[in-house]
Amino acid sequence: MPEDSANNVAGNQNKKSFLNPLLILVFVLLILIVAGALIYFVRNQNTNTQKQVQSIEKEKIRLGWGALTGVYPKNSSPPTTDDTNVNDAVFEALTKVRGSTVVPSLATKWTNPSSTVWRFEIRKGVKFQTGQTLTADDVKYSFDQVLATVDDDNPWPSANSVSTIKAVTVVDPNTVEIETTDPDPILLNRITDVFIISKSQVTADGLDKASGTGPFKVSSYEIDKKAVLVRNDTYWGTKPKVKEADFTAYQSDQEMLDAIKKGDIDYAKVSLANISVPANYSVEKHDQPRVEMLFFNYAAKTLNGKPNPLLNKNVRLAVKDALDNNKLIKEASVSATAANQFLTRTIVGYNSSITDSVYSVSKSKTLLTDAGVANLNFSIYTTGEREPTANAISKQLALAGITAKVVVLETFGDVVKKLISGEAPAFVAGPSATDGGEYIGSIFKTDADQNILSYSNATVDKKVEEANASFSPKERRALLESLSQTIVDDVPVVPLYADSANYIIRKDFSFQVNSLVDFILESVSGKSP
Numbered sequence: 001m002p003e004d005s006a007n008n009v010a011g012n013q014n015k016k017s018f019l020n021p022l023l024i025l026v027f028v029l030l031i032l033i034v035a036g037a038l039i040y041f042v043r044n045q046n047t048n049t050q051k052q053v054q055s056i057e058k059e060k061i062r063l064g065w066g067a068l069t070g071v072y073p074k075n076s077s078p079p080t081t082d083d084t085n086v087n088d089a090v091f092e093a094l095t096k097v098r099g100s101t102v103v104p105s106l107a108t109k110w111t112n113p114s115s116t117v118w119r120f121e122i123r124k125g126v127k128f129q130t131g132q133t134l135t136a137d138d139v140k141y142s143f144d145q146v147l148a149t150v151d152d153d154n155p156w157p158s159a160n161s162v163s164t165i166k167a168v169t170v171v172d173p174n175t176v177e178i179e180t181t182d183p184d185p186i187l188l189n190r191i192t193d194v195f196i197i198s199k200s201q202v203t204a205d206g207l208d209k210a211s212g213t214g215p216f217k218v219s220s221y222e223i224d225k226k227a228v229l230v231r232n233d234t235y236w237g238t239k240p241k242v243k244e245a246d247f248t249a250y251q252s253d254q255e256m257l258d259a260i261k262k263g264d265i266d267y268a269k270v271s272l273a274n275i276s277v278p279a280n281y282s283v284e285k286h287d288q289p290r291v292e293m294l295f296f297n298y299a300a301k302t303l304n305g306k307p308n309p310l311l312n313k314n315v316r317l318a319v320k321d322a323l324d325n326n327k328l329i330k331e332a333s334v335s336a337t338a339a340n341q342f343l344t345r346t347i348v349g350y351n352s353s354i355t356d357s358v359y360s361v362s363k364s365k366t367l368l369t370d371a372g373v374a375n376l377n378f379s380i381y382t383t384g385e386r387e388p389t390a391n392a393i394s395k396q397l398a399l400a401g402i403t404a405k406v407v408v409l410e411t412f413g414d415v416v417k418k419l420i421s422g423e424a425p426a427f428v429a430g431p432s433a434t435d436g437g438e439y440i441g442s443i444f445k446t447d448a449d450q451n452i453l454s455y456s457n458a459t460v461d462k463k464v465e466e467a468n469a470s471f472s473p474k475e476r477r478a479l480l481e482s483l484s485q486t487i488v489d490d491v492p493v494v495p496l497y498a499d500s501a502n503y504i505i506r507k508d509f510s511f512q513v514n515s516l517v518d519f520i521l522e523s524v525s526g527k528s529p
Contacts, residue, residue: 056526058242058243061267061524064250064260065082065086065248066250067249068086068226070223071210071221072157073146073207073210074207075087078157079157085518088193088214089216089521091195091197092106093194094107094110094139095188097515100515101515106139106196108122108123115469116181117177122136124174128212129211130201132211134196138198139176140168140169142196144168157193158195162190164181164182166181183468183469185467185469185470185476196213214235216245217230217232224249226247226248229521240521253268256268256270257270257504260277261277267504269502270501270502271288272335281504281506284503286503287346288498289432289515290430291430292429293496294493296425296426296493297419297424297425299421303425309371314370314371315371318364318402321357322359323393332388335502338356339498340354341354341495344433346516348480349435349439349440350481350484364402365400368400368401368402376401378404379406379425381415381424382407382429393428419454437468440464440484453493460487463483463486464483508528509525511523
């Protein structure tokens, strides 16, 4: 073979050996590109499908309910959470809580011309379910009706929410101003249940037929028995996915749970421990904005004929160290989550840096010995509802040599009388919280009306006043978290547990709650089980 031909053959062979890997690489790249495209397509299809199955329209949801006392403003005062959740679907306020934030509702925005004035712009084009157009006059009328009943024997359900309001003024057809007696940075939170009603409609038809602007309207309502809400198809906002909501009132959580097991209802909220539900239902556990606590009564200056040792911080710490909250929950057989402070984590003022107390009987005994207190003996006052918790506390304290007798009274009002007289040295209670500043200011501030433990701390008083004068959310949050730490360190109370509720719902439904654990009916939609 000529040399040139030999070189050509060798060159062709080299080209083939070079092209083969190159072709393979190109082929592999093409496969990867196609595969990537397919994965992207499938993922997007799955995402779209997931979105679709989470938002299926449903004809009806059947709800088990604890209280059906009436349509606003004819429902109970103060209102139950259940009542508020129903009325919140029919009526709307200037603001509402969604997630953990106060957001616009019938007001589109607000400003503060001064520290005691809030100016609200009213949403335009909103119609009441009976056809009237919402105006600033309706807003003023609604607030004025509530304010006029504050001191009545039968106040409107939202009377407590207007406690800081001095006057409401119409600026123009789409603007109102609310003046408060003092700076009130949490007014937006307070007024979420001051529902706006139509002045002309109520004047003509009466309060029994008050019309709202909400996503649902009342079809029928039988107090303490049944209520039916139907979708308001003229609603100004996003229309609900459920066309009808049927509520049935039950006398107890156990009755509701039984109804779930029979398939009679699609949803129920029960505060029972260790529940089981059918396979086609799911359970979500949410801590309620309420912490059960052992309170020490500072009005009890003496105990067993001697100066009250519980007024000594180290003695209170000894009581705290002798309690194991997780064991207490089991012994009291309650649905709950152990707490290390008096606010739950969704409430402004909750301090995530506060650590859990360490259960230690030996430390408790040492603290008592160092305080010169032998054979600590005191009574814990409570009502029948919290008797199991009080008994569990007494049982645990006995292990540290502390005797705590449980005294059960018929009503909490009876307990309060014993507190005021100084006869009750300690008591068990669980006030609800919607905001840390309001909670601390009403319970732990020296001159607060609800300071039934007669607690007084100058540092707390000063910080409460600073927080209540701050319109900066960041600054106010920092002040409240500092307040929480101050109070926990001083031990006027021993936080025990946050009450929890089990939200049971059929698996072909989804729902949402806000930071106050309110059930939001308009959020309900169908989904693939």
